[in-house]
Amino acid sequence: MSLIAVGTVAFDSIKTPAGTAERVVGGAASYICLAASHFVKNQELISVIGEDFPQTFLDELRLRGVNQSGLKIIEGGKSFFWEGSYHDDLIGRDTLVKELNVLEGWEPKVPEEAVNTDFVMLGNLDPAVQASVLDQLENTPKIVVLDTMNFWMDIALDSLKKVIKRVNVLMINDDEARQLSGQDSLSIAAKIIHEMGPETVVIKKGEHGAIMFEGGKKFFAPAYPLDQVVDPTGAGDTFAGGFIGFLTNKNSSSWENKKQAIVAGAVLASFTCEAFGTERLFSLNETEWKSRAAELQEMSLANPLFS
Amino acid sequence: MSLIAVGTVAFDSIKTPAGTAERVVGGAASYICLAASHFVKNQELISVIGEDFPQTFLDELRLRGVNQSGLKIIEGGKSFFWEGSYHDDLIGRDTLVKELNVLEGWEPKVPEEAVNTDFVMLGNLDPAVQASVLDQLENTPKIVVLDTMNFWMDIALDSLKKVIKRVNVLMINDDEARQLSGQDSLSIAAKIIHEMGPETVVIKKGEHGAIMFEGGKKFFAPAYPLDQVVDPTGAGDTFAGGFIGFLTNKNSSSWENKKQAIVAGAVLASFTCEAFGTERLFSLNETEWKSRAAELQEMSLANPLFS
Numbered sequence: 001m002s003l004i005a006v007g008t009v010a011f012d013s014i015k016t017p018a019g020t021a022e023r024v025v026g027g028a029a030s031y032i033c034l035a036a037s038h039f040v041k042n043q044e045l046i047s048v049i050g051e052d053f054p055q056t057f058l059d060e061l062r063l064r065g066v067n068q069s070g071l072k073i074i075e076g077g078k079s080f081f082w083e084g085s086y087h088d089d090l091i092g093r094d095t096l097v098k099e100l101n102v103l104e105g106w107e108p109k110v111p112e113e114a115v116n117t118d119f120v121m122l123g124n125l126d127p128a129v130q131a132s133v134l135d136q137l138e139n140t141p142k143i144v145v146l147d148t149m150n151f152w153m154d155i156a157l158d159s160l161k162k163v164i165k166r167v168n169v170l171m172i173n174d175d176e177a178r179q180l181s182g183q184d185s186l187s188i189a190a191k192i193i194h195e196m197g198p199e200t201v202v203i204k205k206g207e208h209g210a211i212m213f214e215g216g217k218k219f220f221a222p223a224y225p226l227d228q229v230v231d232p233t234g235a236g237d238t239f240a241g242g243f244i245g246f247l248t249n250k251n252s253s254s255w256e257n258k259k260q261a262i263v264a265g266a267v268l269a270s271f272t273c274e275a276f277g278t279e280r281l282f283s284l285n286e287t288e289w290k291s292r293a294a295e296l297q298e299m300s301l302a303n304p305l306f307s
Numbered sequence: 308m309s310l311i312a313v314g315t316v317a318f319d320s321i322k323t324p325a326g327t328a329e330r331v332v333g334g335a336a337s338y339i340c341l342a343a344s345h346f347v348k349n350q351e352l353i354s355v356i357g358e359d360f361p362q363t364f365l366d367e368l369r370l371r372g373v374n375q376s377g378l379k380i381i382e383g384g385k386s387f388f389w390e391g392s393y394h395d396d397l398i399g400r401d402t403l404v405k406e407l408n409v410l411e412g413w414e415p416k417v418p419e420e421a422v423n424t425d426f427v428m429l430g431n432l433d434p435a436v437q438a439s440v441l442d443q444l445e446n447t448p449k450i451v452v453l454d455t456m457n458f459w460m461d462i463a464l465d466s467l468k469k470v471i472k473r474v475n476v477l478m479i480n481d482d483e484a485r486q487l488s489g490q491d492s493l494s495i496a497a498k499i500i501h502e503m504g505p506e507t508v509v510i511k512k513g514e515h516g517a518i519m520f521e522g523g524k525k526f527f528a529p530a531y532p533l534d535q536v537v538d539p540t541g542a543g544d545t546f547a548g549g550f551i552g553f554l555t556n557k558n559s560s561s562w563e564n565k566k567q568a569i570v571a572g573a574v575l576a577s578f579t580c581e582a583f584g585t586e587r588l589f590s591l592n593e594t595e596w597k598s599r600a601a602e603l604q605e606m607s608l609a610n611p612l613f614s
Binding site: 184187205220222225228229246256260263267290294297300301305 | 395491492493494495512515516518525526527528529532533534535536553563566567569570571574597600601604606607608609610611612613
């Protein structure tokens with residue numbers, strides 16, 4: 001087993017300036033698996049759902065090579081549900097409803113066939129749950145990527161810091177990097193986060209792209225400039241899925257491949273924003289995203305100022 | 308005469324989270340000329356100052372090839388003065404004092420030796436003054452770049468639109484692009500601004516870099532990630548000066564050279580932010596900025612995802 005993806009599989013009700021969507025499939029792991037499936041033909045999903053979850057979605061994931069023996073289905077249970085409303089700037093958002101449901105008390109179980117794995121994506125979740133997945137691994141993975149959010153910094157900082165110490169790549173947004181480090185400057189924030197454990201820090205800046213720090217090296221990928229952002233939900237998870245998927249495909253954790261992986265993540269995330277939920281990521285084909293990847297890379301390419 | 312730079316030469320008192328500076332030399336044209344001087348050995352400054360302006364600054368500009376026969380010195384007059392205080396985010400700022408002084412009623416005069424010029428930088432000023440400079444030119448320049456700000460959109464929109472129609476490149480920040488176009492999406496904003504006249508739209512996003520649109524083409528340059536921003540005053544003007552200076556040096560208005568010019572502007576602007584006023588731009592040497600230019604370009608360079 002080469003890649004395991006941990007995170008929520010859930011329902012979201014979303015309101016954005018472009019419209020609304022009721023109880024669409026969402027959750028970090030849904031986006032991660034879908035994005036990674038463009039690069040990896042075989043991955044293990046570790047999550048929990050209720051009996052209310054649509055079989056069609058699970059079937060579609062399976063078709064894309066997402067194994068589900070680590071996906072617990074709670075009899076009579078209800079899946080995690082989030083309802084939120086975005087501000088006009090499409091950055092700020094208010095959580096209107098959050099029902100943990102089956103997520104409450106869930107203890108993830110890494111299936112036997114996945115305990116030796118080289119690539120691990122810990123999607124945004126309770127840091128204790130993220131740590132429990134690492135505890136069950138029998139080998140040292142090539143790369144563990146952790147995504148988290150301000151919520152866990154607010155209520156479980158110690159637990160979060162403990163799991164951060166164990167990962168190779170921390171992937172957070174700019175506000176979260178500032179909160180975690182107590183620093184306004186992202187380059188100083190990255191240095192402080194390095195000292196917490198991760199050798200690589202990826203800071204997501206939404207429409208402003210993403211910047212990656214590793215040792216003294218930096219890499220920046222712009223976001224693809226969209227005419228309209230319909231729904232940014234899941235863009236960060238898609239980015240993470242594209243990143244880890246690309247590296248899994250290359251079987252590499254090199255700096256050069258990580259730079260490409262950032263571009264892969266940025267490209268896939270741009271599609272996620274074009275429709276509500278996972279809709280656009282589902283309909284996306286290879287020609288579309290390869291063409292946008294080429295365009296995005298071309299966008300950053302200028303001749304050296306002096307040669 | 309290959310380049311003329313129009314804009315204010317002024318005093319600024321600045322408060323930022325990093326400290327304060329009292330009556331330091333500022334003004335759009337000061338930054339533009341200093342930045343452009345790294346690429347152009349001969350430029351014409353068109354501006355107005357009072358008798359209170361330090362001769363040492365003017366001498367230093369002259370040493371850098373900035374001709375001053377278009378710089379009017381008003382006997383007994385006082386130079387334009389701005390006092391402002393930046394918010395903690397270093398983006399928002401409050402104007403505390405604004406004394407137009409000699410700027411009031413100033414009619415720019417393009418000196419005889421500069422009426423045939425290929426490169427024109429119209430720094431942020433009353434759009435009627437910007438237009439008056441274009442009226443005095445006897446040839447059609449290769450490229451006219453116009454910088455402006457929300458203030459002129461608020462109080463002189465018609466006049467601004469008239470001069471925008473006459474320029475090749477409009478250079479504004481993201482909020483201004485949204486205000487001018489009435490659109491949230493920057494790529495749609497750029498299309499609407501194209502229709503107003505300029506074939507090229509450069510949108511400055513501060514710490515998030517800059518994006519350039521021309522026809523269907525796009526180019527993005529990140530901002531250099533600084534450990535500390537001491538004072539962002541003049542960063543946009545420095546960016547403009549680096550942009551037009553680079554193009555003047557290449558005697559070109561090609562897309563490929565414009566992409567390099569954006570990088571040149573971004574690099575020089577990053578230095579301006581490192582100290583108050585023009586201080587860092589003054590002390591900057593060629594080795595420093597060439598090295599940062601190489602670093603900034605390296606930061607955006609990944610191998611193609613698929614070859």
